[in-house]
Amino acid sequence: MARTTSIMLAGVGGQGTILASRVLAQLLLNEGHDVKMSEVHGMAQRGGSVTTHVRYGKDVDAPTIAPGQADFMLVFETMEAARVAHYLKPGGTIVANEREISSLPILIAREEYPDDIPERLERRGIDVRWADAYSIADNLGNIRVENVALLGAFSTVLPFAEDAWKKALTQVIPERHLKINTAAFDKGRQLGKK
Amino acid sequence: MKSLMTGNEAIARGAWEAGVRFATAYPGTPSTEILENIAGYDEIHSQWSVNEKTALETALGGSIAGLRTLCAMKHVGLNVAADPLFSSAYMGVNAGLVIITADDPGCHSSQNEQDNRNYAKAAKLPLIEPSNSQEALDYIKIAFELSEAYRTPVLFRITTRLAHGKSTVAVGERVEVEPREYVRDVSRFVLMPAQARACHIALEDRLAKLEDYACSTQLNRVEWGSRKLGIICSGVAYHYAHEVFGEEASYLKLGMSYPFPKQLVRDFAAEVDRLVVIEELDPFIEDAVRAIGIEVEGKSLLPRVGELDSSIVARAFGKADDETPVPEKVTGRPPMFCAGCPHRGVFYELGKLPVVITGDIGCYTLGSLPPFAASDTCICMGASISAGIGFQKAFGIMDPENPRRAVAVIGDSTFYHSGMTGLLDAVYNGVGLVTVILDNRITAMTGHQENPGSGYALSGQTAPEAKPEEIAKAFGIKRVATVDPYDLAQVKKTLEDSLADPHPSVIVSRAPCALLKRAAVRKPPYYVDQDACRxxxxxxxxxxxxxxxxxxxxxxxxxxxxxxxxxxxxxxFGTIKQIEKGGEN
Structure with a gap:
């Protein structure tokens, strides 16, 4: 059976992981792949953790990624990187946003935000490429494009041309938001190349 | 080029292509988007029903009247609709009727993970299970043909992974289907005992014919690989099995698993050395295989709880050579009330009271979690009020002089769904329960669906607006109050007044969901005076x-x-202040 590649996106409800996964899926379809994409709605939307599983190849079977099987991960929040780390395949790559969003136990001062996430991921032997997508979005004047900036950084780890990404962005993002999103993608991609 | 569709989108598309003219549902994760997508097709009249029972009864009426009709609900919704479900099998249909049950293995957004394939067997209905979005689209069309050919409702079972998972789909075109003439037939549409007995005989006869169909239909197919291992599977589990075993096994993939295709299974079993069933949740297929005297493995290797994935399947059969990766221990990220949520203040006040709080199904189930730790129970839709009656009665029986008090908390849509009957019960039985109705003007939890109180229909057109206060008064409740949930003093005082009253009372807490765009009012944010914070x-x-x-x-x-x-x-200490418009903090 032809090999299937697995990409997991993880973040916090409201961070725009779904838009990023839609752009990714569109790109993969354009490139002629079979694609399956799985996400769970519901309670997760109220500030909970969210993940999207994207798998592509010739004929994709399972709609979800099992622990230890993700080739790539795109993580939108620091603590979430640790939460999903065990899904990564040995030798796999995580592109993670340097962004800390406090969860309920931290907001109500029962726990503190962990300050050792990068070290813990390093101890697991994981290749994490940290990116500050928030600053890119902030500098562009709209923090909502943080997701596409991060996608830009992630785009460098996959074997697809820049034009292919741009085409997918054009297909998924409404015309009136395209300019700032393209700018965010470009900045992110520059960051990813470093 | 093929497009990516969720299972729910594919079902909506398939229904449209199948010439469906009418569709009903009550929203519930993971089924909600089926009707939301159907609403986008002008040829199909679609509506939110008040609950799943009214949805199915309405759909059955539509089918008997002569239109191809679809009815969708989540798995626990079928419990609510179980009464008409069983009757519908006895009476059968006129135009096609397909009932979608969206099960939730893994309890992503539900109070249980019941396996609704069991309903097909219990109610004696044909059961169809697609494995991906393309099959969802294709099988819906077959389901309507089957429904009309055998005059039976068809139960169409999907799971969260299929409902919300996207996979590639090639679409077709709509084929218009002429309405079927309604002919009065009391021999099957009036289920009095004499008719029901005859209907039952006809139903058993139909099941035997449906089993023959199940043995020959394209819905059930054999894929030959190695005959050392034979795998029987259905739904998404087929893809997990195929991912793990590929050509190293043969597959009997059941797209129609009830009535159970016994001969097909016997023939398949005879060709393979080892026979296993790979299925999520209950051993539904496995038990049926064993019942015909064939040796089979399944739940002795695989879990009955939760979703499967390819790793679980691989490990169950010794196909994984590594250890299961251990997750990092990380601070949890549970869902929480959104900023500006109108439920927040009500639960803050409720949590301070020495009462038992019977909760219900909706965003406000979160009121049971810290720091509010307010609600004591969440049973099923509408149970806040009826279970509250039970608590209040029991407290009164145990301590007649000074009974502990119960407060029921229920959302607007849940109140219309199945809270109203409980409230009438409280009045009828004279139980002094305090009922708080959280009217946030929308069905919020499932993603903002209209309901009888929201003033709008699924079509987006305006609709008559039910008022919980008027319903409560009509039921005979004397103490009915309306509060602004952003005014804590008012909430507190109203709760105290109601608890001082030994008779049933209702408090309607009214403010729109903070995420409801059409009701959004922008207010300046607050800030904490850092010099004054203690x-x-x-x-x-x-x-x-x-x-x-x-x-x-x-x-x-x-x-x-x-x-x-x-x-x-x-x-x-008055240190939290609102930023004045135009000013700086």
């Missing part, structure tokens, strides 16, 4: 995503705060 952290008891502590002092994230003002009312 680090007491009382404000953290309202658990707002905008409120956090830095260097011991409370702070508010102005980008998240929507200016609801609950935290400012909780602060005892």
């Amino acid at each position: 680090k007491c952290k009382v404000c953290l008891k309202v658990a707002c995503p905008a409120l956090y502590v830095e260097d011991g002092k409370a702070r508010i994230d102005a980008a998240v705060c929507v200016g609801c003002g609950i935290c400012a009312q909780v602060c005892r």
Whole structure:
């Protein structure tokens, strides 16, 4: 059976992981792949953790990624990187946003935000490429494009041309938001190349 | 080029292509988007029903009247609709009727993970299970043909992974289907005992014919690989099995698993050395295989609980050579009330009272979690009021002089769904339950669906607006109050007044969901006066995503705060203030 590649996106409800996964899926379809994409709605939307599983190849079977099987991960929040780390395949790559969003136990001062996430991921032997997508979005004047900036950084780890990404962005993002999103993608991609 | 569709989108598309003219549902994760997508097709009249029972009865009426009709609900919704479900099998249909049950293995958004394939067997209905979006689309069309050919409703079972998972789909075109003439037939549409007995005989006869169909239909197919291992599977489990075993096994993939295709299974079993069933949740297929005297493995290797994935399947059969990766221990990220949520203040006040709080199904189920720790129960839709009656009665029986008090808390849509009958029960039985109806003007939990109180229909057109206060008064409740949930003093006083009354009472807490765009009112955010903050952290008891502590002092994230003002009312030192319009903090 032809090999299937697995990409997991993880973040916090409201961070725009779904838009990023839609752009990714569109790109993969354009490139002629079979694609399956799985996400769970519901309670997760109220500030909970969210993940999207994207798998592509010739004929994709399972709609979800099992622990230890993700080739790539795109993580939108620091603590979430640790939460999903065990899904990564040995030798796999995580592109993670340097962004800390406090969860309920931290907001109500029962726990503190962990300050050792990068070290813990390093101890697991994981290749994490940290990116500050928030600053890119902030500098562009709209923090909502943080997701596409991060996608830009992630785009460098996959074997697809820049034009292919741009085409997918054009297909998924409404015309009136395209300019700032393209700018965010470009900045992110520059960051990813470093 | 093929497009990516969720299972729910594919079902909507398949229904449209199948010439469906009418569709009903009550929203429930993971089924909600089926009707939302169907509403986009002009040829199909679609409506939110008040609950799943009314949805199925309405759909059955539509089918008997002559239109191809679809009815969708989540798995626990079928419990509510079980009464008409069983009758529908006896009477059968006129035009095609397909009932979608969206099961939730893994309890992603449900109070249980019941396996609704068992309903097909219990109610004696044909059961169809697609494995991906393309099959969802194709099988819906077959389901309508089957429904009309055998005059039976068809139960169409999907799971969360299929409902919300996207896979590639090639679409077709709509084929118009002429309405079927309605002919009065009391021999099957009036289920009095004499008719019902005859209907049951006809139903058993139909099941035998459907089993023949199940043995020959394209829905059930054999894929030959190695004959050392034979795998029987259905639904998404087929893809997990195929991912793990590929050509190293043969597959009997059941797209129609009830009535159970016995001969097909016997023939398949005879060709393979080892026979296993790979299925999620209950051993539905496995038990049926064993019942015909064939040796089979299944749940002795695979879990009955939760979703499967390819790793679980691989490990069950010794196909994985590595250890299961151990997750990092990380602080949890449970869902929480949004900034500006109208439920926040009500639960803050309720949590301080020495009462038992019977909760219900909706965003406000979160009121049971810290720091509110208010609600004591969440049973099923509408149970807040009826279980509250039970608590209040029992407390009264145990301590007639000074009974502990119960307060039921229920959302607007849940109240219309199945809370109203409980409220009438409280009045009828004279139980002094306090019922709080959280009217946030929308069915919020499932993603903002209209309901009988919201003033709009699924089509987007305006609809008559039910008023919980008027319903309560019509039922004979004397103490009916309306409160602004952003006014904590008013909420507190009204709760105290109602608890002082030994008769049943209702408090309607009315304010739109903070995420409801059409009702959005932009208010300036609040800030914490850093010089005045005394680090007491009382404000953290309202658990707002905008409120956090830095260097011991409370702070508010102005980008998240929507200016609801609950935290400012909780602060005892007046240090939380609203930014004046145009000014700086």
